[in-house]
Amino acid sequence: AQTVTQSQPEMSVQEAETVTLSCTYDTSESDYYLFWYKQPPSRQMILVIRQEAYKQQNATENRFSVNFQKAAKSFSLKISDSQLGDAAMYFCACEFGNEKLTFGTGTRLTIIP
């Protein structure tokens, strides 16, 4: 079975500090896509960052970066210089070659002023 696991239901970080959200997955596929989505209170899903499994280099988007460990099937999200606007639910998701996204259960991130 192809699964995505987020083991941290809630996380909090001081404003301007760095936080890492964890995500692991299980698949027998060798080619797939990995995503982190942010869902603020408006509930609009916003793409934060994406990683193609065939790329060894970790993706980076401004303050957001990932640590992609293919052998360990791990895909963590690092948020640097946390801002109040980063407070949201964060979902890890994977496309395992069947055109569908499999989502993790989410991590609620709180930013402490």
Added chain:
Amino acid sequence: GAVVSQHPSWVICKSGTSVKIECRSLDFQATTMFWYRQFPKQSLMLMATSNEGSKATYEQGVEKDKFLINHASLTLSTLTVTSAHPEDSSFYICSAMVWDRASYEQYFGPGTRLTVT
């Protein structure tokens, strides 16, 4: 960037009635759209895959006669909740897929909150 809209953003209906939710890709064509359901404080649950010009593919456990999906054009998919009951109250989200050999992405609509009284 690619924009997906949903209409309505929220709807209240009486038990036993049907309600239709529209999902549109505004500036691109989408041969494949997805419908999700999200309960409070939970993740997104895929309900069905909507393909333009063909029948939708439903996930296990989703009643296809209750959740009717029509993908009439390359920019419009509709979800009709038939004979709605209070347990159908939820947040429904659609997405449109863009995929080629080099890239894959789903663009999400803003969601529709359905309340059945």
